[in-house]
Amino acid sequence: MLRVWGRANSVNVKKVLWCVGELGLPFERIDAGMEYGVVGTPGYQAMNPNARVPTIDDDGFVLWESNTIVRYLALKYGLGSLCPVDIRERADSDRWMDWTTAQLAPTFREVFWGTVRTPPEKRDLAIIEKNRAATAKTLDIVERLFGTRPFVAGDQLTMGDIPLGCYVHLWMSMPIERPAHPNLVAWHKRLLERPAFNAGVNTPLS
Ligand SMILES: N[C@@H](CCC(=O)N[C@@H](CS)C(=O)NCC(=O)O)C(=O)O
The missing domain is CATH 1.20.1050.10 (Glutathione S-transferase Yfyf (Class Pi); Chain A, domain 2)
Known part of the structure; x- marks a missing residue:
């Protein structure tokens, strides 16, 4: 299942949460960033060296940068809807x-x-x-x-x-x-x- 790391009040995490909602994708969100910490751990930084949120793991494919995540999910799961074909x-x-x-x-x-x-x-x-x-x-x-x-x-x-x-x-x-x-x-x-x-x-x- 798609996993999303990031606190829900982050504007960059919100982009991803809205996107997965529009695409109807099942996902699990893990709190990370600010008061939740996590981003400072070696395990998190092995996924995202920026120590920032969001990060996703889509069946083993780890990706960060919120706009890139939205583009990736839109192209993979929303071609013809969120991602225009033309x-x-x-x-x-x-x-x-x-x-x-x-x-x-x-x-x-x-x-x-x-x-x-x-x-x-x-x-x-x-x-x-x-x-x-x-x-x-x-x-x-x-x-x-x-x-x-x-x-x-x-x-x-x-x-x-x-x-x-x-x-x-x-x-x-x-x-x-x-x-x-x-x-x-x-x-x-x-x-x-x-x-x-x-x-x-x-x-x-x-
Ligand atoms: N360019 C990055 C910026 C990521 C970013 O700056 N995220 C902020 C939250 S909006 C963050 O991680 N702040 C530190 C924290 O929450 O601990 C993206 O769009 O994903």
Whole structure:
């Protein structure tokens, strides 16, 4: 059976949990990371030398890097659904995974850590605000995208929606000022209609 290592409140683990849910794969999740430890053990680091989560073991094939795991599972178990068959459509979907990591995540991380994982007395409000404004501006890009299509690559959910959906859900859940992004909100509502999204991603902020 597929095994997934990683604490359920990690944004990168959420990508994998949502993906396996969409694919209907039976899996076992093992808590690891932060308060659970495990990632510092030699056994874990033999699988993942980065000492980070997530890591999967799919019938003896060990893989880390969350976007790569989502691509692998989508191609192996979801060709024609999460992984588009058409190569251009697949690349169209795929690009939003890299975009989320490269363009959205760096400023988002400062807001998330500042507001959710840092006690109020230790928060640097100026840094949080600078990165909140930058993240909001980056999200203008997908606001325009969702004015043209219901999901990142067209009419149906694909792997490209997964990392973005995990970050946007946290963005929508944090007690912060958000600009009006009606198309993004409508896409997030579509995600909230999916049982796998609710199971893997829509969990309390922590
Ligand atoms: N590029 C990696 C990043 C992995 C990563 O940084 N994971 C974080 C959680 S989101 C982590 O392991 N943090 C340390 C910990 O939980 O102990 C991926 O996408 O899988």
